[in-house]
Amino acid sequence: MTKPKIHYGFWAKSIEGLIFMYAKIIVDISHEKLDKGFDYRIPEHMGDKIYPGVLVSIPFGKGNRLIQGYVLEVNETAEYDEDKIKDIAEIVEKSVPIESRLISLAWFIKENYGSTMNQALKTVIPIKESKKDIIKKTVILTTSDEKLAEYVEKYERKHATARLKLIEALKENRQMSSELVVKLGISSATVKALEQEGLVTVSEEKVYRNPVKFSDLKPYGIVLNKEQRNICESIRNYIDNNRGRYAGVHLIHGITGSGKTEIYMELIEKIIADGKEAIVMIPEIALTYQTVMRFYRKFGNVVSIINSKLSAGERYDQFERAKNGDVKIMIGPRSAVFTPFRNLGLIIIDEEHESSYKSETVPRYHAREAAIFRAKAEGATVVLGSATPSVDSYYKALKGEYVLHELHKRAKEAVPAEVFVEDLREELKEGNRTMFSRRLDEFIKDRLEKKQQIMLFINRRGYAGFVSCRSCGKAIKCPHCDVGLTLHGNKHLRCHYCGYDIPMPQTCPECGSKYIAAFGTGTQKVEEAVNKMYPQARTLRMDLDTTSKKDGYENILSAFANGEADILIGTQMIVKGHDFPNVTLVGVIAADLSLYASDYRSSEKTFQLLTQAAGRAGRGRERGQVVIQTYAPDNFSIQASANQDYTEFYNQEIMYRSLSEYPPVCSMMAIMMTSKDEKILAVLAEQIKGMVDTVAAKHEKLRVIGPADAGIARINDVYRKVIYVKHTEYEVLVAVKNLVEEKTEDMELLKRASVQFDFNPMSGF
Ligand code: ADP
Numbered sequence: 001m002t003k004p005k006i007h008y009g010f011w012a013k014s015i016e017g018l019i020f021m022y023a024k025i026i027v028d029i030s031h032e033k034l035d036k037g038f039d040y041r042i043p044e045h046m047g048d049k050i051y052p053g054v055l056v057s058i059p060f061g062k063g064n065r066l067i068q069g070y071v072l073e074v075n076e077t078a079e080y081d082e083d084k085i086k087d088i089a090e091i092v093e094k095s096v097p098i099e100s101r102l103i104s105l106a107w108f109i110k111e112n113y114g115s116t117m118n119q120a121l122k123t124v125i126p127i128k129e130s131k132k133d134i135i136k137k138t139v140i141l142t143t144s145d146e147k148l149a150e151y152v153e154k155y156e157r158k159h160a161t162a163r164l165k166l167i168e169a170l171k172e173n174r175q176m177s178s179e180l181v182v183k184l185g186i187s188s189a190t191v192k193a194l195e196q197e198g199l200v201t202v203s204e205e206k207v208y209r210n211p212v213k214f215s216d217l218k219p220y221g222i223v224l225n226k227e228q229r230n231i232c233e234s235i236r237n238y239i240d241n242n243r244g245r246y247a248g249v250h251l252i253h254g255i256t257g258s259g260k261t262e263i264y265m266e267l268i269e270k271i272i273a274d275g276k277e278a279i280v281m282i283p284e285i286a287l288t289y290q291t292v293m294r295f296y297r298k299f300g301n302v303v304s305i306i307n308s309k310l311s312a313g314e315r316y317d318q319f320e321r322a323k324n325g326d327v328k329i330m331i332g333p334r335s336a337v338f339t340p341f342r343n344l345g346l347i348i349i350d351e352e353h354e355s356s357y358k359s360e361t362v363p364r365y366h367a368r369e370a371a372i373f374r375a376k377a378e379g380a381t382v383v384l385g386s387a388t389p390s391v392d393s394y395y396k397a398l399k400g401e402y403v404l405h406e407l408h409k410r411a412k413e414a415v416p417a418e419v420f421v422e423d424l425r426e427e428l429k430e431g432n433r434t435m436f437s438r439r440l441d442e443f444i445k446d447r448l449e450k451k452q453q454i455m456l457f458i459n460r461r462g463y464a465g466f467v468s469c470r471s472c473g474k475a476i477k478c479p480h481c482d483v484g485l486t487l488h489g490n491k492h493l494r495c496h497y498c499g500y501d502i503p504m505p506q507t508c509p510e511c512g513s514k515y516i517a518a519f520g521t522g523t524q525k526v527e528e529a530v531n532k533m534y535p536q537a538r539t540l541r542m543d544l545d546t547t548s549k550k551d552g553y554e555n556i557l558s559a560f561a562n563g564e565a566d567i568l569i570g571t572q573m574i575v576k577g578h579d580f581p582n583v584t585l586v587g588v589i590a591a592d593l594s595l596y597a598s599d600y601r602s603s604e605k606t607f608q609l610l611t612q613a614a615g616r617a618g619r620g621r622e623r624g625q626v627v628i629q630t631y632a633p634d635n636f637s638i639q640a641s642a643n644q645d646y647t648e649f650y651n652q653e654i655m656y657r658s659l660s661e662y663p664p665v666c667s668m669m670a671i672m673m674t675s676k677d678e679k680i681l682a683v684l685a686e687q688i689k690g691m692v693d694t695v696a697a698k699h700e701k702l703r704v705i706g707p708a709d710a711g712i713a714r715i716n717d718v719y720r721k722v723i724y725v726k727h728t729e730y731e732v733l734v735a736v737k738n739l740v741e742e743k744t745e746d747m748e749l750l751k752r753a754s755v756q757f758d759f760n761p762m763s764g765f
C-alpha cells in the first residue's frame with residue numbers, strides 16, 4: 001500500500017514519512033464521553049484528506065447504518081481487532097462546523113505541547129454538567145381571530161371557564177410565559193387541551209445562566225485621539241484587504257493608560273458590524289468589575305465573561321450562548337480562547353506578556369499561540385497589547401512576523417512618575433539597617449502627612465533561597481549557566497539548569513564579606529517594620545495568606561480604594577491593573593528578588609514588574625514618585641525600568657537570549673520527569689537522555705542539557721528531574737517529544753514514574 005501523505009498544515013514536519021492507516025472517530029461529542037473513539041480504516045484514496053477535526057460518514061453498528069463522526073486522531077495501528085475494522089464511508093463535504101475546528105485545535109495543542117488527545121479535548125471543550133437545564137416555556141396563541149371567535153362561542157356554550165380565561169389572557173399580547181399562566185390559576189391540563197385543539201402552541205427555550213448583571217448604565221462616549229485612530233485604521237486595513245481571511249498578528253505597544261482598551265473596543269465594534277464575533281483575553285487578576293463594565297456599557301447584552309469563579313455549569317452555558325449567537329464578545333482569561341464562536345473575527349490579548357497565558361498543567365499550551373492557530377484556521381485577526389511586550393512577541397514584531405503599532409502618549413493628562421533607584425549597599429554602609437532607604441523613609445513620612453496613599457511592593461515569588469551578598473550585592477552564580485545558585489538545605493548551593501553543586505561558602509566569593517545569606521523578606525516582615533516605624537499609618541496587606549479567602553482580594557482592594565488604609569503592602573498582585581488615583585508613592589522594597597531566580601526570563605519579569613509598579617504612581621493629577629530599592633542599581637533591567645525605556649531593556653535582553661540560546665532566539669523544551677522512587681527516576685532520566693541523544697547525533701544543532709534535579713527537586717515526596725533540549729526550530733523539538741512519547745508509551749518504568757513536556761517554559765520546573 002502506498003503511504004497516505006498526511007496534510008497537517010502547521011505541524012507537517014514532525015510526522016513526515018509515517019503511515020497512518022487508521023483513524024479514531026468520535027460519534028457523539030456530548031462532552032462526558034470524549035474518550036469514546038472508534039477505530040476505522042482510512043481508505044487509500046482518502047489518504048491526505050483525513051486528519052483531526054474532519055467530519056466523516058461511517059458505517060455503524062450491525063446494520064451498518066451510516067452516521068457522522070469527527071476524526072480525533074490518525075494512527076499507524078488500531079487498538080480494535082484489525083479484521084473487524086470497517087472503512088470510513090466518505091468525507092462529509094460541507095461547511096466546517098465549530099466542533100470540527102475545536103477538535104483540530106485540540107490536536108494542535110496535543111501535538112505542540114504534549115498531552116493525550118483526551119486531555120487536549122477536555123481542555124478545549126468544556127464539560128457539560130449533568131445538572132438539569134432551566135427551560136423557559138411560553139404559551140403562544142397561533143390561531144386567527146375568526147377561528148378563535150368560533151371556539152369562544154363553543155366554550156361559552158359548554159361553560160369551559162378555564163379555557164375562556166386563558167384565551168382572554170392571551171388576546172392582548174398573543175403570548176405569555178407559563179409562569180404567568182400558573183399565576184392566573186390556569187392548570188397545565190387547560191393549556192394542553194387548547195394545544196390539542198390547535199389554538200396555542202407551547203414553545204420551550206433553554207435558559208442560560210448569565211454571570212453578567214448590570215443595571216443603570218451610563219452611555220459610552222469616547223472619541224479616539226489621532227494616534228488611536230491611526231492604529232485602528234491600520235489594523236482595519238489589514239482586515240479589509242484580507243477579506244475574511246487571517247489578517248495577521250498585531251502588537252500594540254503602549255504604556256498603561258495610553259488608550260489600548262479603547263482601540264480594542266473600536267475594532268470589536270467594526271468586527272461585530274461585519275457579522276463576526278470577538279474574544280477578549282485579560283489576565284484574571286486584571287479582569288475587574290470596572291473592565292467588564294466598560295465593555296458592557298458600550299456593547300450591552302452581547303458581552304459575557306468567563307472566569308475561575310464560575311461554576312462548570314455557568315461556564316458551559318456561556319460557551320453555549322456563544323455558540324448560538326446570544327453572545328458576541330467573550331471576555332476572560334486564558335481559556336476564553338476556546339469560546340466556540342462560529343464566526344470568529346477577532347482575538348484580543350491584553351497584557352499579552354503575562355505568564356498566566358501559559359497553562360501550568362498538561363497540556364501546557366500558550367493561549368497566544370492557540371489564538372494564532374485559531375485565527376489562521378478560522379480567518380480571524382489577532383491583536384496583542386502591552387505596556388511591556390513579552391520579549392517573544394517584540395522579537396517577532398521586529399522580525400516582521402507580527403505588525404508593530406506604537407502608542408506614545410497617555411490618553412488622559414497625567415505626568416509620568418519620577419523614579420529613584422536607591423542602592424541598598426550604600427544604605428548599609430551608612431549604617432541604615434532598616435528595610436527602608438533614607439529617601440523612601442522621607443517620602444513615606446511626607447505622604448502620611450499629606451494624607452496621600454502609598455503602595456509598598458515586594459516580589460516574593462521566585463526569590464526563595466537565592467543567595468547573595470549584602471555587602472557587594474553579588475548573587476552567587478553557576479559557572480556554567482547564567483543563573484543564580486539556590487540554597488538547598490543549609491549546606492549546598494545548586495544550579496537548576498545543569499546540576500552544578502557546591503557547599504555553601506562561609507564568605508562572599510567576590511568580596512570576602514561574611515554577610516551572605518538567602519533572601520527571606522516577606523510581606524509580613526515589611527508590615528511589621530512599617531508598623532514599628534510609622535505607628536500612625538493604617539496598613540493593609542495583600543498576599544497569598546490574606547487573599548486566600550473568597551473575595552479576600554477584592555475586599556482588600558476596595559478597602560484601599562475607599563481610603564481605609566494609608567499603605568497597601570503586597571506581592572506582585574498589587575501592581576497589576578488597578579487604578580488608585582490617590583496613590584502618589586510606590587516603593588519597591590527589594591527589586592533584586594526576582595533578578596537571580598534561576599529562570600532565563602527573570603530579567604524580563606523584573607523589568608515588567610518594576611515598570612508596572614512605576615505605572616501605579618500618580619495616575620491622578622499629582623505627580624507620582626517611585627522608589628526602587630536594590631542591591632544591583634546598575635542592572636540593566638532595573639535601569640531600563642527606571643528610565644521607563646522598553647527599547648533599552650529589549651536590546652540588552654535579546655542579546656543575552658541570543659548568546660545563551662534561549663527563546664525566542666532558540667526554542668526550548670523541558671522534559672520533566674517525576675517519580676516517588678528516586679532510583680526509578682534516575683534510570684528513567686538516563687534512558688530518556690539516551691533517546692534524545694540519538695536525535696542529537698543526527699541533528700548537530702540540537703543541544704541537550706541535563707538530566708538535572710528540578711528547581712524544586714522534591715514536592716510532596718515526588719522526586720523531579722528535568723532535561724532541557726534546545727533547537728532553533730520548534731518542529732525539531734516536537735519531533736523529539738513525539739519520539740520520547742512513542743518510546744516511553746509501553747515502558748514498564750512509567751507505571752511508577754511520569755514524563756511531561758513544557759515548551760518554551762515560562763518559569764523553572
Ligand atoms: P490602556 O488600555 O492602554 O491602559 P485605556 O484604554 O484604559 O488605556 O485608557 C486609559 C484611560 O483613558 C481610560 O479611562 C480611558 O477611558 C481614557 N481614554 C482613552 N482614550 C481616550 C480618548 N481618546 N479620549 C478620552 N479618554 C480616553
Ligand code: ZN
Binds near residue numbers: 471472508512
Ligand atoms: Zn560580596
Ligand code: ZN
Binds near residue numbers: 478480498499500
Ligand atoms: Zn549551571
